[in-house]
Amino acid sequence: MHEKTITIIIDENGSSTLDLEGFTGQGCEKVFDDFRGGDVVKLERKKPAYYTAHVTQQEKSQR
Amino acid sequence: MSKYSINQTVLREEKCLVEALKEMGYEVEVHPEGAPLNSYYAEQEAKIANIIIRRQHLRAAYGDIGFTRQPDGQFAMVKDELDGYRGYGARWLGRVQQLYKEKQTLAMAKAKGYTLKCREVIETAQGEQVRLQFAVRR
Numbered sequence: 001m002h003e004k005t006i007t008i009i010i011d012e013n014g015s016s017t018l019d020l021e022g023f024t025g026q027g028c029e030k031v032f033d034d035f036r037g038g039d040v041v042k043l044e045r046k047k048p049a050y051y052t053a054h055v056t057q058q059e060k061s062q063r
Numbered sequence: 064m065s066k067y068s069i070n071q072t073v074l075r076e077e078k079c080l081v082e083a084l085k086e087m088g089y090e091v092e093v094h095p096e097g098a099p100l101n102s103y104y105a106e107q108e109a110k111i112a113n114i115i116i117r118r119q120h121l122r123a124a125y126g127d128i129g130f131t132r133q134p135d136g137q138f139a140m141v142k143d144e145l146d147g148y149r150g151y152g153a154r155w156l157g158r159v160q161q162l163y164k165e166k167q168t169l170a171m172a173k174a175k176g177y178t179l180k181c182r183e184v185i186e187t188a189q190g191e192q193v194r195l196q197f198a199v200r201r
Binding site: 003004005006007008009010011012013014015016017018019020021022023028031032034035036037038039040041042043044045046047 | 065066067068069070071072073075153154156157158159160161163164165167168171172175177180185187189190191192193194195196197198199
């Protein structure tokens, strides 16, 4: 089974970055809402599967 | 689809806020109905707070520091303006928010079945950052 990971980094100012990897569809939004926990979103970016696959392919071709 | 975001912590959960302040070494009073804060100048208008650290527990502070529940459910910090220059300004509040966010995240994750994979403290030039990583197998 493919593992999904959630990484949260909380800085000294109380800001946090939330990074979700390996999610697809609506599951991503639910996990995002769980971890956001009512905080104010300052910046939000989606990372399409195409993008991650493309980067991985590039990394492989450079080896 | 995966996702990345930057968020600003909002203080909403009383339990996590009290735990964060206690972890910083303070004795904390909780007043669901609110209680007056003591300030340096007796003639100043009394401010009301729901969570209070009395000045005898705050090194070099002029007045008590409190957190007041706002109509939108958020806690706002209330303090003597002078204490912002005596170590209880934005940096102090940032530390409170950092501890709060960690406690709130761990409590939520436990309640919803996410598994904590690792916790790291990262030293940076600006200060300590806390990195939490969770795994999901669903």
